[in-house]
Amino acid sequence: MSIILPGRRRGIRDKLSRLHWPLIILLTIIAGAGVITLYSVAEGHWQPWAIKHGMRYLAALGVLVAAALVPVRFWLSLAYPVYFAALLALVAVPLIGEVNMGARRWIEFGGMQFQPSEAMKIGLVLGLARYYHGLRAEQVSHFLYLIPPALMIGAPVGLIFIQPDLGTALLLAATGAIIVFVAGLSWRIGFAGVLGGIGAAYGAYRFDILKEYQIKRILTFLDPDRDPLGEGYHLLQSKIALGSGGLDGKGYMEGTQSQLKFLPEMQTDFIFTIFGEEFGFVGAIGLLLAYLAVIITGLSIAMGAKLHFARLATVGVVATFTLYVLINTGMVMGLAPVVGVPLPLVSYGGTVMLTIMAGFGIVMSAHVHRDQDMYRSSDSL
Amino acid sequence: MVSFGAHDPERQEVVSRRTVLLGGGVSLLFAGIAGRLYQLQIANHQKYLDLAQENQFNRRVLTPLRGEIVDRFGAPLASNRKNFRILLVPEQARDVDAALDKIAQITPVSDDRRARIMREIRRRGAFTPVQVADNLTWEEFSRINFQLPHLGGVLPDVGETRDYPFGPASAFVIGYVGAVTERDLAAEKTDADRVLLRQPGFKIGREGLERTYESELRGAAGSMNVKINAHGRVIEELADTAKPPAQGKPLTLTIDAELQTHAMKVLAEPIPGVEQDVQSAAAVVMDVITGDILVLASTPAFNPNDFNVGIDPALWRELNESPYKPLLNKALTGAYPPGSTFKVLSAIAAQEAGHKPNETVYCRGKMWYGNRYFHCWKAGGHGTVNMEGSLKHSCDTYYYEIAKSLDIDVLADVAKRFGLGQTYELGVSGQKGGVVPSREWKRAYYAGNPENQTWFQGETLSAIIGQGAVTATPLQLAVMTARVATGRAVRPRLVRAVGDLVLPPPQAPLIDVDPAHLAVARAGMNAVVNEYGTAARSRIEDPDWQMAGKTGTSQLYRITNEERARGLTKPEQLPWARRDHALFISFMPYENPRYACSVLVEHGIGGSRAAGPKARDIMKAVAAKDPASRTPFDPRALARAPGLQEG
Known part of the structure; x- marks a missing residue:
């Protein structure tokens, strides 16, 4: 029996034992699904993706554990600095950023390419959680207290939208909205906000604010058969791959659609399709259940944390993760427009992996330090 | 640092409630995703x-x-050979220009060709392979294959192309094949044929028998299922699903390639004493019993192998602009005044009009009729001439005398019975019908001009010696000769068998003519060659192959009285295009005819001088080989050959 005394600093071993191991196992299972799928996509080769994916996951897991060992109050104190640093970087993008595939998203940072919009995914979650940490329950729906979060969300969303990166902008906006909702925004204001969002979207379409390719993608999403060899081609091929997989799939490395390269971006955005083609309905549902388990676990961690910041930050990270999963799977099945959102931990790509795992590091920190609250731990900072 | 610990229970309650709601919402959305998966993967x-x-x-x-x-x-005469070629899939190559540049480093791609490739890509779209180059050497082809990893969208391919081993010698009979045009595609009735015609490098018959027998020669496409990847690259050929293509039916001709080649050579030989490099000439040799055309020659001729690849524009211009018309088959498409060769028919017409062969005419070298002199070719005259002598010496005056009282329609009727003024089913297009003048012909010819429609007897005087309006092709003259030789309405043919179906020779019913009249004509022709007539120097000495013939020289310009008074220019000194055409018709053996031959030498000056010797050289080769006595080829042997069965 170990009664942790308030104010006492825990040892590393103690903290490690408090890690949420089932969550780590779930994340590892999902990343493992990514490795075996990438191995199949490369026609049975570890190169160029599978081995790197596995190594990156292990490295990112290290980041997760390291972040988990850091007291959650430390993250709280870093929240605003991280948010504003990310915002500053976003402002810098149009000035010094690299143009890549028609969009300006990257900046050079110490010889490395760095995507500020990715950092903002963490930054916004931390920033909003920090903001609501300082509000009383009745202040949340007060008009004046709504202005700062509106600006905190609106500024990065606007900056990312003009890059242009519609997918990430919408993802950030939705994440922000979920945090505000969970923080206790009144339903009335919530509905008004949703209606306003719809109006804004319609206005954007009406007044040519969207790029042509973005409109085309949305129209294709609404009617994929209108251009089967153009924008709708990927979606159609994706549906064919999934559908032809059937109940138990075509078998590992037997997916004809993917092996014959009918699918685009197989190692990144469309990887769920290959998984579904080769492992069938059973496999795909299994993977979805693993994701759901991660999400539920994350939400339960949020509910178990004493620190208000920790709760909201956890919800924010889980929300981001959830949106990735829903948008990506919805996209490859024709339920959402093709916007270039990867499947977390399965799609190949280091930046997103790192963002997700760092986010879960904060979640894990919230879990490890779930009993800590502000007034009991003033000694730690 | 501010602490709101006091408010925490309330905030925690809200967050927990909302988090549960969020979890429920997310679960619902996951259920939606799962439902969609069910719809796609199960339903x-x-x-x-x-x-x-x-x-x-x-x-x-x-x-x-x-x-x-x-x-x-x-x-x-026309077969298939391997054709190493390069195809390009524009969609895979992306930058077509760069790809062509790379190919051009290995095998030349002319600007002209490049423009044509670009046009074809625009027309057919980016996914259809287009042929970039063909007839590559093995070395070039290997180099392309070696560099293939650096040549995106390039497909090396071994196709089949048409090969004409006899080249120009068979050009006018066989014709050639060429690339498919949009009009060809529009003319096809079935989708399967259109798909076949769209195959890269597919060729269809453009001229000659290649065109006429296109549907027989083409064959039927086969098919095979192949496994492809998203780039259209073939991963696996599924041979067990293959339906092999059926080769087109072979054509067996009546032509004797050896004699044909010989005839082309003989025609091209210069005429002694005349400075003229190129002989624009034609010859036809027929089997007078079956109508089989053994030789259908015309010089100069193009090389059909040049057309397979898509002819070089410079060569095309040269062929078109040459005064010797190498693109024209003069044996069929050239209608010439038959000149004195026509007298064979005139002699028959004279007898049908009541003249006896032993009636004589005194030739003074010219005869006054109407308002002018009609001249005999021999200025001093032939003296007393009977019918046989009139043929032997080709006396014009004799026929002028006959023509004074001869109805033109009687002459026209004989000419038609003996095969002039009509075309024959040969499968080679462009045949001219020639003109057999008659009262009806003149009425029709001057349909818009009633005052010119009257036939004047003076015109009969020109027609009877094969001048004036009378024209005939070398083919018609050969048919005429065959009919004179046999008394039967022999019809010529070029195709002996289609596939393995051997066609019977066309019916050759007896001509409604008195055999005695024919005998006189034949005897006259015999005298021309063998009794010191106008073609004495073209005599064949072999008694088994005694050749009878008739010379002809067709005057192209009327000689004016002033010219005659001044003294005639030697024909050798006239420009080529003003010289008379030389003709010769012949058959052999005289007693039991088997072969008939006609020879035309454009601007050859004189029948006895230019055409007769060529006919003799050709007929000597025919006599030596005697193709009619040899067993012809059995086309079933082709059909039985392995790989040629119909699928």
């Missing part, structure tokens, strides 16, 4: 499975081999 599984199959498998058209064309003894 509509079969539909997507079928689509996946369609994606994966493609039907590839297997191009059939074109039917061969062989001569009467089976020698190939």
